[in-house]
Amino acid sequence: MKPRVAFFDFSSCEGCQLQIANLEEEILDLINLVDVVSFREVMKEHSEKYDIAIIEGSIMRPMDVERLKKIRKNAKILIALGACATIGGINKIRNQWPPHNVKREVYGDIDLEGNPYFDAFQTKAVDEVVKVDYYIHGCPINRDEFKRIITSIVLGKNPEIPTYPVCVECKKNENICLFELGKFCLGPITRAGCNAICPTNGSPCEGCRGILKKPQIECVMEILKRYELTYDEMKSRCKMYNYAKEEC
């Protein structure tokens, strides 16, 4: 029996699901491997019977929590897909302000009281609400990694997600270090697995696959000094995908 897979989207651009839709001819291999029973971007059918739930997006409202908990109950395996789901991602930028301020900024003085669609709280990653079995990191996800993780799960093997930073892949690609070019890159503290796609193409890493571990402050200061960069610059970079209240 092929495992039944359903995709669900919460607050997100659905770009990670688009990455999967963009597997093109390989999508045929995917549907040979698993039964896709729900995938809004490519099919209209939907089923509540699934083994694997793939969740894209962040959790923003009580109604999301309710829906997510139901999905968790139905699914044997739950996978968080993409930065919004795995770490909260850019949706967490708004956590810098109280939710009602954000609402007022966007919607003005319209009375949204009691409307569940606008009843937003501070953004949460999926694992802040339910247990996540596997993570497919990135903004957007890396298709090769998606394939590797899905084949691993079907083979019954725990997918190996890098626990080392992007620098490792950046070096293997023989890139010029972006710090040498005067740019602030989050590669040294961000989980690898993207094959250093941004630095390889000249853009500093923004940390979309999540910060592995905050380096010791002695280390950070040393680097900022050596490359004449500021602490504020670093902090604002980290906010893009990895905003966390306790750090501010």
Added chain:
Amino acid sequence: MSKYNEVKTILKNDFNIFVDNLINSGEFEVIGVKSKSERFIFDKLENSNQLRLYYDVTILPPKKYFLPPVEMLINFDLKKSSKPKELIDKKPRIIIGVHPYDIVAIEQMDKVYLDSQKDDFYKKRRDNTIIIGSDIQNVSKRSFALSMGTNVVESGFDLLLTDIGNKYIITIGTKKGKNLIDQFASVRESKNSEIRKIYKTRNSAALQYKRKTNIQKEEWSKYLAANFDNTLWEERSNKCLECSSCTMVCPTCYCYDVQDSVSLNMSEGVRYRTWDGCLLRDFTKIGSGEIFRESKISRYRHRFYRKGNYLRERYGFVACVGCGRCGTACLPDIADPCEVINELSQFDKTEDTNKYIIKEKTKTPEKGTIHIPQNATIKQKKELTYRETLFEIELDNKKPLGHKPGQFVEVSIFGTGEAPISISSPPSDKPVFQLVVRKVGNVTSKLFTLKVGDKIGIRGPFGNGFDIKAMEGKDIIFVCAGLGVAPLRSLIKHVTNNKNRKRFKDLKILYGCREPNEAMFLDEFDGLKMLDDFTCKLTVDNCPKGECWEYDIGLITTLFPKIDFEKKKSKDTVAIICGPPIVYKFVIKSLKDLNIPDKNIFVSLERRMKCGVGKCGHCQINGVYVCKEGPVFRYDQVKELPEALE
């Protein structure tokens, strides 16, 4: 001068024609130093104009052509039972512009990869590559190659270029190099005045070095040996990002990880290896999740000891060529060996430099290809406990495995990977052999799902087994804790075999595990009771209510006072310990209380044995490779190793 001691002169214009001839011949992939914005890289040349022989240093060393960052090893097909195919790169290649320090680094790699157990992938690439070296014209600002004596070389190249203005002098290093010149270049004999200019070029480069070490490289090992616990390791490692950029750009770092990947159609798969770095936390992580070099200090320190002490004592060279790449790549700038060694030079040194390696040479038999497993079949499967199962395996060629008690095999499941498992059956049980497997990681979990008759792959046997000769005529105490009973069972069955029994004296088995439901082979131990001069004591740390356990209760060390032991026999007693890391310290103390000499105590240690042949670097305990010199060690060999029994 090289052994050929032959030099030729080539005009720069003719040299360009030579390079273009090589490219246009289509016989080789021609690699050379090219620009990458402000830096330089080795890359495929399309024409001679791209060559930048005035470069200072490349981002990555030419190592990438011998041990690529990602290298496919084996192709397999999960749907067909066809034989896995070795993906050896046979492309002839020429690398132009390799600096002397990188040539020295390649020679060092050769010693590691082409030693008694040759790496066939590396060897093929190496055999098919022609190295055209280049004397340094511009010194990289982080380089200290002059201090390392690697700024010039007399060998290790096929041809070596020295820029003397409008011409190059070509020093011919090998027959291969000479043939290349004869076939593709237009050269003439060098005049003496031109040859003298070689030294002028080299000397003027040597004058550019700003960075120097305070101590000779021969002395590094002595300073490192005296300062393992120096606070400088902690101070410096506090600034470490643990990104392993230092090892990634290093021309003499050669550790790799092996992984399997399967296509979405679940049919074609590939086993590949990729650079790994000892600064990364999971480098020493084993299937059960244990990490042996857990602290940042230990990982940071390991790199310097490996470069300056471990490899030097093993192979005779300091595994740093002074290229300065790590200093450039390390963002907090703590990776530069020149700085570290200069800081160390203010402390003491010791002549006792080889204390982190095992002095006795162990023989590893040469075997064919190193990464292709032999086909084998699961003949029997027996559940031992809720988490351990015994697998009986037979090689498909029906030949005995030919192992010694204490050795291990790499169990390979295509698509999933490989895991080291110790052999639990005695050599006499041929042609089959048994493995006791605990379900902990990917490979073992997958193995549990396989049925009798299913195919797996086996590499090995690997490592150093028990020194059975040293046990003859002696009393033996076996101390097995938890899964440690698995490798010891092989030895116990061997010595208690009727054919061998009389060669050993009094036998005592002490076996402990946490709870009764974890105990294995109790029936076998009971069956041994009728032997003469045999004692067996079993214990559990704890027996939950309602479970049945008719033996002792208490930690394994509580069994020692319960055995008859005459201290006058200490010198004629051999003790063997195998168990989880925590056990050794306590059991060894108990054994020392019995006055058993260190050289009579044997331990079997677990580490991440990935390649099994002393290359990938994961199983190292200080300078010792567990996969080659272990997993069985005499206690006196490892007791001084800081990383062994911590």
